[in-house]
Amino acid sequence: MAKIRIHRDSDTSATSVSNIFIDEYMSDANGEFVKIYLYLLRLMNAPDSAFSLSSIADKFEHTEKDVRRALSYWERMKLLQLEYDAEDNLTGICLLDSVPRHEEEALSGDPEASRLPAGDSPAQVQTPEETDSVPPKKCYTADDLKDFCENDQIAELLFIAERYLGRPLSQTDTNTFLYLYDGLGFSADLIEYLVEYCVSKNHTAIRYIETTAIRWAESGIRSVSAAKQEAKIHSAAYYAVMRAFGISGRNLVPSETEFIERWRSEYGFSTELISEACQQTIQAIHQPSFQYADSILKNWKERQVRSLEDVRRLGSEHRESRNASGASQTGNASKNKFNNFNQRSYDYDQLEKMLLTTNAQR
Numbered sequence: 001m002a003k004i005r006i007h008r009d010s011d012t013s014a015t016s017v018s019n020i021f022i023d024e025y026m027s028d029a030n031g032e033f034v035k036i037y038l039y040l041l042r043l044m045n046a047p048d049s050a051f052s053l054s055s056i057a058d059k060f061e062h063t064e065k066d067v068r069r070a071l072s073y074w075e076r077m078k079l080l081q082l083e084y085d086a087e088d089n090l091t092g093i094c095l096l097d098s099v100p101r102h103e104e105e106a107l108s109g110d111p112e113a114s115r116l117p118a119g120d121s122p123a124q125v126q127t128p129e130e131t132d133s134v135p136p137k138k139c140y141t142a143d144d145l146k147d148f149c150e151n152d153q154i155a156e157l158l159f160i161a162e163r164y165l166g167r168p169l170s171q172t173d174t175n176t177f178l179y180l181y182d183g184l185g186f187s188a189d190l191i192e193y194l195v196e197y198c199v200s201k202n203h204t205a206i207r208y209i210e211t212t213a214i215r216w217a218e219s220g221i222r223s224v225s226a227a228k229q230e231a232k233i234h235s236a237a238y239y240a241v242m243r244a245f246g247i248s249g250r251n252l253v254p255s256e257t258e259f260i261e262r263w264r265s266e267y268g269f270s271t272e273l274i275s276e277a278c279q280q281t282i283q284a285i286h287q288p289s290f291q292y293a294d295s296i297l298k299n300w301k302e303r304q305v306r307s308l309e310d311v312r313r314l315g316s317e318h319r320e321s322r323n324a325s326g327a328s329q330t331g332n333a334s335k336n337k338f339n340n341f342n343q344r345s346y347d348y349d350q351l352e353k354m355l356l357t358t359n360a361q362r
Contacts, residue, residue, distance in 0.1 A: 015042045020098035025077060035060060036070040037079070044095065053090070078207050081137045094139045096207070097172060134217045135183045137210075140175050148178055157181070157188045164195045165204050173206050180210070184217045193224045197231055237264055237271045244278035245288035259290040267301045276311060 017038065026034055036056060043051055053064045060067075071093065074080045083092035140148070148154045161177060162169055169177070180186045186194070194216070198209045221227050237260050238252065252260075263274050277296040281289055305311055 013045060015045055017041060018098040021079070025079065025098070029073065029077075030070075032060065032062070032066070033070040033073050036067060037074055040080070040093065040095065078211065081139075083138045084136050092139065094137070134214055137176075137179045137183060140178050140182075145174060145178070148182075153188045154178075154181060157191055160192055161195050164199050167204075170206075176206050176210050180213050184213060185222070186213065186217075187223075189224055190222070190227060193227055197227070235260075235264075235271075237274050240271045240275040241278055244275045245282065247288060256290055259294055262294070263297050267297055269297060269300070272308065273297070273300070273305070273311070276308060 015038070021037075029037075039056065039059065053067050056062075056067045057064045068090075071080070071082060071090075075082050079096055079098060081094040081096060082090060083094060085091050149158070158169060158174065158177060161173070165173075177191065180191050180194070181188065191213075194213055195209060198204070198212055203209070216227060216230065219230065221230055238257070241256075241260055242248070242252065260274070263269050263277075269277075274293075274297070277293045277300070278288070280296055281293045285292055300311070300314075303310075303314060305314065
């Protein structure tokens with residue numbers, strides 16, 4: 001069978017836009033930001049991809065500061081990475097693969113905190129100098145990769161990462177692991193545990209791994225033991241409590257996480273029961289209270305509660321006891337001396353007729 005060749009009838013070029021960008025990122029972004037991102041994609045296909053902030057500003061009649069804000073926004077959305085020299089001059093922009101948002105949002109109890117509402121203006125976005133607390137990521141060259149791979153420790157790390165992820169590493173994957181090692185200063189052991197941790201949570205996207213690493217770096221985590229402690233704190237129970245209490249925009253303080261650890265380790269309760277106790281706390285006092293939730297869980301522990309069915313059973317017994325108590329109080333009230341007299345009943349129609357007859361006779 002002859003081979004089929006596909007071609008076009010003109011030399012018109014086109015710019016490819018990810019469906020993930022259109023479906024999940026475009027609608028939430030400021031319109032001017034979208035224009036600049038699309039223009040960056042266009043520049044990727046240009047023979048000479050070099051440009052300046054002033055040229056983009058002139059193209060859209062913006063200021064350079066507006067362009068920087070747009071770039072900062074897309075960096076926060078993990079769609080690009082800005083690169084700087086030693087003097088903090090912007091020297092490059094590395095466009096990253098679009099990742100479905102649910103993989104990014106799984107990292108935080110407050111996924112909306114890093115998103116800019118569609119109506120917000122460019123002026124409300126901070127510049128990289130105002131937001132970055134970790135070294136900026138750079139795109140490593142083939143020569144850099146060759147030099148790194150001469151280090152047996154790095155070569156072994158990349159091999160182990162492939163085994164954990166179950167796929168050959170792409171250039172983006174390799175670049176990210178080198179950034180964790182060279183940029184963030186993570187040891188090979190810490191990176192290996194990082195990959196193991198993310199895969200254990202069913203997340204193999206390189207953006208998820210990088211975002212987790214940055215969060216660890218910002219928290220000062222530099223060892224496997226510290227990372228394990230962080231993973232222990234930021235457990236499913238941690239986020240379940242935050243959701244049940246409606247806590248957002250902040251992390252829990254140590255005194256609060258101590259309660260959660262007590263509920264999990266000392267009391268031995270599941271995340272499901274811990275969440276139920278927090279919800280009952282809100283229903284009872286209409287505000288989050290770790291002390292109140294602790295009293296509920298302590299009572300459940302004493303009563304050997306181990307499932308939601310046990311919780312419902314206790315609730316049913318409490319209502320029956322309360323109803324029985326109410327009936328008893330009603331019975332006692334009926335024996336009160338003021339209720340011992342025969343109760344009179346009146347025919348109000350007959351009384352009215354009698355009153356009318358008496359008035360007429362007068």
